[in-house]
Amino acid sequence: MTSRRPLPPLARGVLKGDRRALARLMSLVENRDAEAGPALAALYPHAGKARVIGITGPLGVGKSSLISGLLAHLRGQGLKVGIVAVDPSSPFSGGSVLGDRIRLDRAPGDQGVFIRSMASRGHAGGIAATTREVVRLLDAFGMDVVIVETVGSGQVDVEIRDVASTSLVVLVPHLGDEVQSLKAGLFEIADVFCVNKSDLPGADGAARYLSEMVALGTDRDGWRPRVVSASAKLPQGIPELWEALAAHETFLDAKGLRAASERCRLGRELVGLVGERVGETLAERLDRDPRVNRLLTELQTRTTDPRAAAEKLYRSFRPES
Amino acid sequence: MVRAKKATPIRVLIAKPGLDGHDRGAKVVARALRDAGMEVIYAGLRQTPDEIVEAAIEEDVDLVGLSCLSGAHMALFPRVLRLLKLRKVKNVPVFAGGIIPDEDARRLKRIGVRAVFGPGTSLDTIVTTARQIARRRA
Numbered sequence: 001m002t003s004r005r006p007l008p009p010l011a012r013g014v015l016k017g018d019r020r021a022l023a024r025l026m027s028l029v030e031n032r033d034a035e036a037g038p039a040l041a042a043l044y045p046h047a048g049k050a051r052v053i054g055i056t057g058p059l060g061v062g063k064s065s066l067i068s069g070l071l072a073h074l075r076g077q078g079l080k081v082g083i084v085a086v087d088p089s090s091p092f093s094g095g096s097v098l099g100d101r102i103r104l105d106r107a108p109g110d111q112g113v114f115i116r117s118m119a120s121r122g123h124a125g126g127i128a129a130t131t132r133e134v135v136r137l138l139d140a141f142g143m144d145v146v147i148v149e150t151v152g153s154g155q156v157d158v159e160i161r162d163v164a165s166t167s168l169v170v171l172v173p174h175l176g177d178e179v180q181s182l183k184a185g186l187f188e189i190a191d192v193f194c195v196n197k198s199d200l201p202g203a204d205g206a207a208r209y210l211s212e213m214v215a216l217g218t219d220r221d222g223w224r225p226r227v228v229s230a231s232a233k234l235p236q237g238i239p240e241l242w243e244a245l246a247a248h249e250t251f252l253d254a255k256g257l258r259a260a261s262e263r264c265r266l267g268r269e270l271v272g273l274v275g276e277r278v279g280e281t282l283a284e285r286l287d288r289d290p291r292v293n294r295l296l297t298e299l300q301t302r303t304t305d306p307r308a309a310a311e312k313l314y315r316s317f318r319p320e321s
Numbered sequence: 322m323v324r325a326k327k328a329t330p331i332r333v334l335i336a337k338p339g340l341d342g343h344d345r346g347a348k349v350v351a352r353a354l355r356d357a358g359m360e361v362i363y364a365g366l367r368q369t370p371d372e373i374v375e376a377a378i379e380e381d382v383d384l385v386g387l388s389c390l391s392g393a394h395m396a397l398f399p400r401v402l403r404l405l406k407l408r409k410v411k412n413v414p415v416f417a418g419g420i421i422p423d424e425d426a427r428r429l430k431r432i433g434v435r436a437v438f439g440p441g442t443s444l445d446t447i448v449t450t451a452r453q454i455a456r457r458r459a
Contacts, residue, residue: 019378019379020381023379024381027381089360090355090358092356093357093358094328094330095330095358096355096360097351097352097355097363098360099365101362101363101364102365116380117362117380119330
C-alpha cells in the first residue's frame, strides 16, 4: 500500500542522503507536526538495520566524552554513525541548553557522521518522547550505528531500553558503595557497564563492586553484563568498550534474541502511542466537561475524595463500543 | 482543567569561531535565551566556520549567534555567512556579539549579519531581537 504512493519529498531526501532533509524532518517529528506522519510511514520500511546503542548514566560521568571516543573508533572501522544526544528542558521556561555536541570531536567535513541534539521537552525517563522516531530516521538514512545519549539519568530513568538494543550504563568512582549497585532501576538495564575516569583513584574499587554485583545476579536470557574500565580523557579502554557493546549485539543475533527484543520494544511503543492518544482525547473531553468544575469544588470542600471523583469521571468515559 | 499549550521552541546555535577563548559572553547569552524558552545548542569554543555550518544544518536551527572577542571577527564571521550560503542554508539569520568596532558592525550588517551586540547590550534587547529575527517555521 505505502509503496504505491509517491514518496513525500522529505522522505525521498532522506533516502537520497540529503542532510538538510533529514534535519528538517527531525524537527517536524520533534514538533509533532502532522506533516511528519507520511514521511515517517514511508521511511519505516527502510529502518531496522542500524545497531542502536543507548548510553546512560548520571550527569557528568562522561557520556558525551566516551561517545566522542567511540565515534573515532567506529569511523576508523568505516562505520557510519548517527548520534542523538538528549539534554533536559526547563520546567519553567521550556528552554534548554543542549551542550553535548561540544564534546563530540569529528574529522573536518566527515559526512559519515550526523549529530542531533534534542531537548527532553517535558518527557521523563531520560529521553524525549520523539527520540525513538529520530533514531529511526538516522537508521533509514543509512547509519550503521546509532548512539543515543540520555539526559543525566537518575535511578529510575530506564526508558532508553525502549529505544536501544544494547544499553550502556556509565558510572565513575565514588558514586556510592556496593549497596547502590544492588538497587533496582538503572543498574538493571545495563548490558554493559563502563567505569569511566579510570585514571582517578577508586576506579578499581568501583569496577570490582560492579563485577561482584553482576556475579551475584542471574543472567538475563543468558547474557551476563560486562564491566569495562575506561578513561575518555586519556583515552584508554575505548576499543574494549566497543568490543563489549558489539559482543552484546552479536549475542542477540547468535541466540536469535534480536527479533524478540525488538518485538518487546515495539509492543511498548505501540502501547505508549495508543496511551498518548487516549490521554489527549481524555484531556480534551475533560476540558469541556462541566462536571469537572463541580467535582473540583466537592474535592476542596472535602465532600468527595480524589479517587472517588476520578472513578466517577472514568466510568463515564468508558469506550462507547 | 489546565493543559499545557505546546509552542515550538526557537532553536539557536551559539558558537565561537576561531581561537578566542573568552566564552563568558556566549554563555551568558545562551543562558538568557534558555530562560526565554529557546533551545540553545551550545557549540562553544574554537569552532571552525565549517563546523558551525555543519552544526546549523544538523540541528536545523532557526538562528545562529556568533561570538568573538579577539578581533578576528572580520576574518571569521563573513566565512560563516559564505559557507551558509554555499551549503544552501536559507532563511537562517546570523547575529553577532563581542568586541566589534562600529565600522566593522556596519560592514558585517551590510554582508548580512542581522544584529551586532557590543558590550553593555542588555539581555532583554538580545532576547527580543533574537525572537524577532529567528526564522519562522512554516
